[in-house]
Amino acid sequence: NNDSNGSSNDTNNINLNLSPTANYATSSFTPTAMNMKNPSHQFRVGDLVKICNDIEKVKLLQRGHGEFTPLMIPTLGTIGRVVQVYSDNDLKIEVDGFSWTYNPAVVTKVSYDTTTIEDMDSLIKRLFETTQISTDPNQELVKLAANGESAKCDELLKRGDVDVNGVFSSHTALQAASQNGHVEIIKVLLKHNANVEIEDKDGDRAVHHAAFGDEPMVISLLAQAHADMNARNKRRQTPLHIAVNKGHIQVVRKLLDLGCHSSLQDCEGDTPMHDAISKKRDDILKLLLEFNADITLTNNNGFNALHHAALRGNAR
The missing domain is CATH 2.30.30 (SH3 type barrels.)
Known part of the structure; x- marks a missing residue:
């Protein structure tokens, strides 16, 4: 962060x-x-x-x-x-x-x-x-959010000329704060009615960014704000796909505890279980099985979890 x-x-x-x-x-x-x-x-x-x-x-x-x-x-x-x-x-x-x-x-x-x-x-x-102050309030908001400046964010938003969902460098303040784990910033943004479902250019929402940043507490906050835990990006990856690929087991557990689907398929037909096998993360694989992940689903190459494990040389 x-x-x-x-x-x-x-x-x-x-x-x-x-x-x-x-x-x-x-x-x-x-x-x-x-x-x-x-x-x-x-x-x-x-x-x-x-x-x-x-x-x-x-x-x-x-x-x-x-x-x-x-x-x-x-x-x-x-x-x-x-x-x-x-x-x-x-x-x-x-x-x-x-x-x-x-x-x-x-x-x-x-x-x-x-x-x-x-x-x-x-x-x-x-x-x-780089110390010069931006004249674009939306740009300033995203920068402040990325760095955890909650008091300054709140003050800026109270001015009334700033869009809480404004975009800078293709991202909103909520997306930046979510990836960087700034809980207080997220609370401020949600208080000002930040939209939790806005997508960036890749289709990633705040919850995808939190999964990428290894931020289980942020995942909880976004869930409380009714963010879709099964949201898909342009590659049809869910936050669970992202967390499994990055090896963030605490985020994986949090998403599963919050009821996310354990076996949705991305654009290549891979489920989070396929990804866990590819990454040789037996601990995550075990966790997915505890939440009834479907081992029979095949990806675009026709491989289910067992085929995929054999292909990857994962005997376990």
Whole structure:
């Protein structure tokens, strides 16, 4: 989650790469060799890293790892800071006051002693440049929500010239706050009648973002606001599909406890059980079975759960 550090540019530290759907786009490319050369376990929060400047290489390696957006082009070849290491080893990296999800294979660690004065001067200059206040109130609201500034959000919404469902970088304030786990922000937004069912460009709703961000408490809040726990995005993935793919077992349990369907199929015919088998998550598989997941459903390749397990070499 993005945490405010009290600096003057906190309201600019928004994670603009809020795309649960994009993170599971299928690809035949498997950058195993790249990952071995640049293992993600070498990265820690706070590390300085340099992002690859080869746009085609970055586009390729970002598949299934946050994807690539043209808004990321200015970050190529620049230095950023790791602010989060996800459970699947992808990295959230802050560059120019914004945060993006990167495949660890597209960045290299930069030691402080090898960082040039010019690099650091450029980095500091860009950070200062991001302190300017946006003149777009909707943009400001999304940024504040992404950073957990609940009091400022409430104050902004009381002005009356801000749309609580306004969009910035294809996302609403509720979607940004849901992925980043800002419970107090969500309460403020819901108090101002935020729409829990608005979809982003990928069809993901706030509940999808909460599942992606590993935020079971947010899932509960959204359920209380009558959000659809079985909502589907453009790839027909439910929040449960997202949570299983990311390996967020507490979110999986919360969704199941709230009564979500355990066996809905995505655009490829895969159920959450197919996904759990693919990820070799026996703990999640067991949990799905406890909630009566259907093992007979076949995906578009004609494989049910048993076929899929055999295909993946999962004897258990």
